[in-house]
Amino acid sequence: MRIVVTHPQVPFAHGGAEVLAERLTEELNERGHQAALVTVPFKWYPRERVLESAFVWRMLDLTEVEGRKVDLLIATKFPSYAVRHPRKRVWLVHQFRQAYDLDRTELAEFGESAVDRATRRAIHELDRRTLGEAEKRFAISQNVADRLRASLGLDAEVVLPPPQELDYRFDEYGDFVLSVGRLDRAKRVDLLLEAAATDPTLRVVVAGAGPDRERLEQVAQSHKLNGRVEFRGRVDAGELADLYARCGAVYYAPVDEDFGMVPYEAFLSGKPVVTTTDAGGPLDVVADRRTGLVTAPRADELAGALRYLRDHPAEGQEWGLAGKAVAERVTWDAAIGRLLA
Amino acid sequence: MKVAYYSPLPPERSGIADYSALLLPALRERVDVVVPARGQTKPPRGTELSVYHVGNNPDVHGWIVDALRRTPGVVVLHDFVLHHLVAGLTLARKDVAGYLNAMERDAGLPGRLLGLGVVDGCVPPLWSTRPGDFPLAGEVLDLASEHGLIVHSEHVRARALAAGFDGPIWRIPMPIWPEPPAEPAQVEGEPLIGSFGFLNANKRIPQLLEAFSVVRARHPRARLLLVGPEAPGLELEGRIAALGLEDAVERHGYVDEERFWSLIAACDVAVSLRWPTMGETSAGAIRVLSLAKPLIVSDVDAYGELPDDVVLKVAPDEREVESLAAALLLLADDPARRATFSGAARTYAHGEHGLDRVADLYVRAFEEAAGGPAVREQLLREVARSAGDVGLEDAEAIGSALREVGLGR
DSSP, X not given: OEEEEEXXXXXXXXXXXXXXXXXXXXXXXXXXXXXXXXXXXXXXXXXXXXXXXXXXHHTOBOSEXXXXXXXXXXXXXXXXXXXXXXTEEEEESOOOGGGTTTTTSTTOOOXXXXXXXXXXXXXXXXXXXXXXXXXXXXXXXXXXXXXXXXXXXXXXXXXXXXXXXXXXXXXXXXXXXXXXXXOSGGGOHHHHHHHHHHOTTOOEEEEOOOTTHHHHHHHHHHTTOBTTXXXXXXXXXXXXXXXXXXXXXXXXXXXXBSOOSHHHHHHHTTOOEEEEXXXXXXXXXXXXXXXXXXXXXXXXXXXXXXXXXXXOHHHHHHHHHHHHHHHHTOOHHXXXXXXXX | OEEEEXXXXXXXXXXXXXXXXHHHHHHHTTSEEXXXXXXXXXXXXXXXXXXXXXXXXXXXXXXXXXXXXXXXXEEEESOSOOHHHHHHHTXXXXXXXXXXHHHHHHHHHHHHHHHHHXXXXXSOOHHHHOGGGOOOOHHXXXXXXXXXXXXXXXXXXXXXXXXXXOXXXXXXXXXXXXXXXXXXXXXXXXXXXXXXXXXXXXXXXXXXXXXXXXXXXXXTTOEEEEESOBOTTOOHHHHXXXXXXXXXXEEEOSOOHHHHHHHHXXXXXXXXXXXXXOSOOOHHHHHHHHXXXXXXXXXXXXXXXXXXXXXXXXXXXXXXXXXXXXXXXXXXXXXXXXXXXXXXXXXXXXXXXXXXXXXXXXXXXXXXXXXXXXXXXXXXXXXXXXXXXXXXXXXXXXXXXXXXXXXXX
């Protein structure tokens, strides 16, 4: 089949969603399909740009290319699903959350003016129509599917995206807690630092870069965590696999995350994951005392969970292995099989 | 957002006053709502959007249309047929030309001539005899076209579109009272069948009595509860006597709100028939459903939109009595079936008509109405500018694509 994968592109930014779209395209090609990734730059500010960016997708004709029909189109995240195609399927990474659950929060994009409020509503209507017209809808996590259902009344089947390829292995059950991910406020690394502050025996390694790094380093300093918290910055694939292989547990507790690849990567390395009750997507696979620990989003409770894992390595290993069995079922064969069914 | 909300309110006796009394507290949790006093036609300072509740009663809604004329805004159209309202706004104010213009607008020159006949007294008042044929909603629809129209049913939406309305339309169900406060009244009847609201021929009371007599033949302990004032000319007593139902029918005139609820709660089955309709949605029917009562309605207009697994429907045709009797017997004979309809009624009423859901839909409509035109205009201007920059003039393709995604008019 000739398949187009659509994805918006923020120039110079490259995160999990971009990796997902690229991998999907590659994996389709490896399975004998002819797949191409189509991207269009996305700018969400000032707020009127959101609708313009969305509308650009609508004006594209991807029904055929060079006189040859495009058999199927798989759109990923807002606003790439605004494109027209008679066989449009959506594997929803996320909607424009500022128009939904992030509205009127500290991460809000829209103010209280009539035009701001109406722009937000116009995004809802655009989503309702362009997601509603899709032949099939999939979501990358139960959390994303639940949000879609709650906000627009549209159903989506959950198809979990497989984690990136790394040299996953288990070397040891080491003495540090690993945090992996972009450093921004929503990833809530500061909660881990506060937990470390309550217990002088905890060690933390933070892998990842992002706009919140400076603030996080200041938080670490203010809690006098020097020597117990190590900011590694962006790490390459080899170093990341090594950290996973050697850590004692992985911390991953963003605020209401869409999906979260980190728990799968931790599991493939045989490590348990500690998350919080409000983390969203990670709760699809991190089950309390089965594949890790789920705590209230409070520093003292988190510290308790991390101590427990350090003091009970056998249970931690058992949960890590249980997680590995879960993660090994999330494969590209399974995902593509369902996306194309 | 500051919204000026024009509506009758209790103690005015009007279904729309009760509706607003229920809705306003939920709206106030979401937006800044100001309710102008009756007769105040100028919006309060700082108003970003005016919302007008329009129904067919000129005494209740005349001043609201005056305010709408002064400052166009969103219209909540409770009835599609507004003949009585328009007659009140024109003839009752000695504006004969206004009435004739409205008639001509609806029905062309024959309409104007018919209107002249009414004015001259040689044609009976059309608002009493044929309001449905001349709904006279044109002016109100015009005044709503810029900001939009809120309706309660697909029926009214379709009629507005058929009348040429080209503004935004939002369909928002009627809200239910969150916690109906009543204990069931002690009324005999096995089963007890009830009809609630003004008793007149439109409510198909004669047909209900005939159908009930069939039920009574098979269920001698069945009783019929008629709650509401009787319209002149209905001759209810004579009809009841002619059918030999004197001991089987219990009548109540106007009852207060608490008693009204408790009488509904007492029933095993409720009947809410209407034909012809004025395009309205029955608040009474929704109340009955919220109390989980099996309900029989007329299969017409907004009533016909109620789901088939929630209510039984009877067409107002030549077999109406026969169909109604069959529906009543279906429920009277089978308590398990009544229980099934009861559960479906509760689920439907609390889902579709839940107060929070309704209030959220209102806020959505307000936000789209207040800022939507500016958002669309801004986008269209930007897209057109870009198209113009590169010499593209296929405005139709652009307009069509904008409409497809809800960004065009």
